[in-house]
Amino acid sequence: MLNTATKSEAPGTEQELTDGFHLVIDALKLNGIDTIYGVPGIPITDLGRMAQAAGIRVLSFRHEQNAGYAASIAGFLTKRPGVCLTVSAPGFLNGLTALAHATTNCFPMILVSGSSEREIVDLQQGDYEEMDQLAIAKPLCKAAFRVLHAQDIGIGLARAIRAAVSGRPGGVYLDLPAKLFSQVMNADAGQKSLVKVIDAAPEQIPSPSSVKRALDVLKSAKRPLIILGKGAAYAQADEAIKNFVEKSGVPFLPMSMAKGLLPDLHPQCAGAARSTVLKEADVVMLIGARLNWLLSHGKGKTWGEAPKKFIQVDIEPKEMDSNVEIVAPVVGDIGSCVSAFLDAMGANWTAAPTDWLSTIAKKRDDNVAKMAPKLMSNASPMDYHGALGALRAIIAERPDTIFVNEGANTLDLARGVVDMHKPRKRLDVGTWGVMGIGMGYSIAAAVETGLPVLAVEGDSAFGFSGMEIETICRYRLPICVVIFNNDGIYRGTDVNSAGDDPATTVFVKGSRYDKMMEAFGGVGVNATSPDELKRAVNAALDSGKPTLINAVIDPAAGSESGRIGNLNPQSVLQKKK
Numbered sequence: 001m002l003n004t005a006t007k008s009e010a011p012g013t014e015q016e017l018t019d020g021f022h023l024v025i026d027a028l029k030l031n032g033i034d035t036i037y038g039v040p041g042i043p044i045t046d047l048g049r050m051a052q053a054a055g056i057r058v059l060s061f062r063h064e065q066n067a068g069y070a071a072s073i074a075g076f077l078t079k080r081p082g083v084c085l086t087v088s089a090p091g092f093l094n095g096l097t098a099l100a101h102a103t104t105n106c107f108p109m110i111l112v113s114g115s116s117e118r119e120i121v122d123l124q125q126g127d128y129e130e131m132d133q134l135a136i137a138k139p140l141c142k143a144a145f146r147v148l149h150a151q152d153i154g155i156g157l158a159r160a161i162r163a164a165v166s167g168r169p170g171g172v173y174l175d176l177p178a179k180l181f182s183q184v185m186n187a188d189a190g191q192k193s194l195v196k197v198i199d200a201a202p203e204q205i206p207s208p209s210s211v212k213r214a215l216d217v218l219k220s221a222k223r224p225l226i227i228l229g230k231g232a233a234y235a236q237a238d239e240a241i242k243n244f245v246e247k248s249g250v251p252f253l254p255m256s257m258a259k260g261l262l263p264d265l266h267p268q269c270a271g272a273a274r275s276t277v278l279k280e281a282d283v284v285m286l287i288g289a290r291l292n293w294l295l296s297h298g299k300g301k302t303w304g305e306a307p308k309k310f311i312q313v314d315i316e317p318k319e320m321d322s323n324v325e326i327v328a329p330v331v332g333d334i335g336s337c338v339s340a341f342l343d344a345m346g347a348n349w350t351a352a353p354t355d356w357l358s359t360i361a362k363k364r365d366d367n368v369a370k371m372a373p374k375l376m377s378n379a380s381p382m383d384y385h386g387a388l389g390a391l392r393a394i395i396a397e398r399p400d401t402i403f404v405n406e407g408a409n410t411l412d413l414a415r416g417v418v419d420m421h422k423p424r425k426r427l428d429v430g431t432w433g434v435m436g437i438g439m440g441y442s443i444a445a446a447v448e449t450g451l452p453v454l455a456v457e458g459d460s461a462f463g464f465s466g467m468e469i470e471t472i473c474r475y476r477l478p479i480c481v482v483i484f485n486n487d488g489i490y491r492g493t494d495v496n497s498a499g500d501d502p503a504t505t506v507f508v509k510g511s512r513y514d515k516m517m518e519a520f521g522g523v524g525v526n527a528t529s530p531d532e533l534k535r536a537v538n539a540a541l542d543s544g545k546p547t548l549i550n551a552v553i554d555p556a557a558g559s560e561s562g563r564i565g566n567l568n569p570q571s572v573l574q575k576k577k
């Protein structure tokens, strides 16, 4: 239903009118987009107000980057494009990091930004916040569109939606120049110009021959492995994936955001035997996972000496052979591919060889046993394992909680320690290992799912989006933020040997982040032991009140991010000293 903006005044020619503002809102609503994440300002302040008045939930953030991260993860969680709304030039640029992040992670998102006047921008005459935003956005997203005329708003948004969610999802930029919003047109014509996108992400069925080839290779394996990536989690084909993995009998390794697709405690889960399975597998089936840096590009010492065959299931044909030869590419959407596997497997599928399964079980049990005593530590100040042991128990009791996680040690250790039990409950730094997603992700996760959120943040990582705790308090969201505070990046004990300035990696010692939360009316707690931490998190999740827990971690605990291969070079000269 169109919102009528006004009536034309000319005698005898009275007609219902609408304008750009209303058409944008109506186009969003027509396509079921009911939430916008953004920061108000010129020229989109009224768009936010009017969208809110029209029943769209508009969440105003303190910085566009966080609103953008929120939109990106909303896309991941819902399979609909998350929308981020920004002002021109600087606001647009602030949102652009998140748009690029969405594209890299294959999350559907639309960055809608106001922009200045085309005529002035093109002649570079110095307009307010002048910038050729379309040109700048293009290389960082899947598609970019600019709408110049009110009658094209419907088609512009339709193109943006389809581009964001079809095929491999990604970020889309939609440029709306300020003048567009006040353009007036006949309301009937405006209504007719709107487009409801039908079947925005059509099924992509894999070819039967590719399915047969993949199953033949998998069947031939002596030491098969399935790797589940966040593409598999995105697909929301949870039952089919579980049935396929279980019917195949093949051990599976979940990538970080695929944890919980099948429970981490599932007998086929090889998460706690990662090195062993990567080294020793002879056939590896990738489902919605890419052979990027997180999998050492499919080669090198991580993958051992034994020759390997790779099967890859992905919606994007260009993904195949991007790092190593893929002997059995299966192109299609994950749900359709996995269902096709199940259909083609027949009743007589033989499970993986038992000696392979027992090798993995032994390694897994050894690693679990090695970690178990560390998780019992009740040291104060806490070490990472003691604190994470407390959180792991909470997630086991409350498996529907959404666990947001970023940091260096806080991320690396939580990934292994905190088992996930349900799909899409772990949200983290993703493909780029980016810091700063924490509060944006938490806000969108709470808004989109209605579930409680536990965000476990390194103190440095939290700093990138920390001001959004005001947003959390303002919207009274059920989010509990735990800051692992060890006074710095990696650890808080580094010293500057050459002067009075603090070392580059340390922060103010003994900071009380919990006081920030109290400033906005939320609950702040300072926790110095795993028992205190556990009590405070349980209380926060029971009450649903916005809470921030400053978890005091030993400043000497933690090490430099060492799990990123050779990406963190150290100076040869430094080493020689």
Ligand SMILES: CC(C)(COP(=O)(O)OP(=O)(O)OC[C@H]1O[C@@H](n2cnc3c(N)ncnc32)[C@H](O)[C@@H]1OP(=O)(O)O)[C@@H](O)C(=O)NCCC(=O)NCCSC(=O)C(=O)O
Pocket (backbone or CB within 6 Å): 256, 271, 272, 273, 274, 275, 276, 293, 294, 295, 367, 368, 371, 407, 408, 411, 412, 415, 416, 417, 429, 430, 432, 433, 434, 435, 561, 563, 564
């Ligand atoms: C790709 C990776 C998962 C690979 O890490 P690895 O350390 O090799 O693997 P994991 O963490 O999965 O596991 C480590 C080891 O723990 C074992 N493991 C795993 N789970 C368990 C449980 N539940 N119990 C016991 N042991 C376990 C696992 O088998 C490995 O042992 P073995 O099998 O015996 O080997 C990781 O590198 C990764 O995700 N990195 C992302 C990091 C990131 O994005 N950082 C942000 C940058 S921070 C930043 O900005 C900056 O620093 O700068």
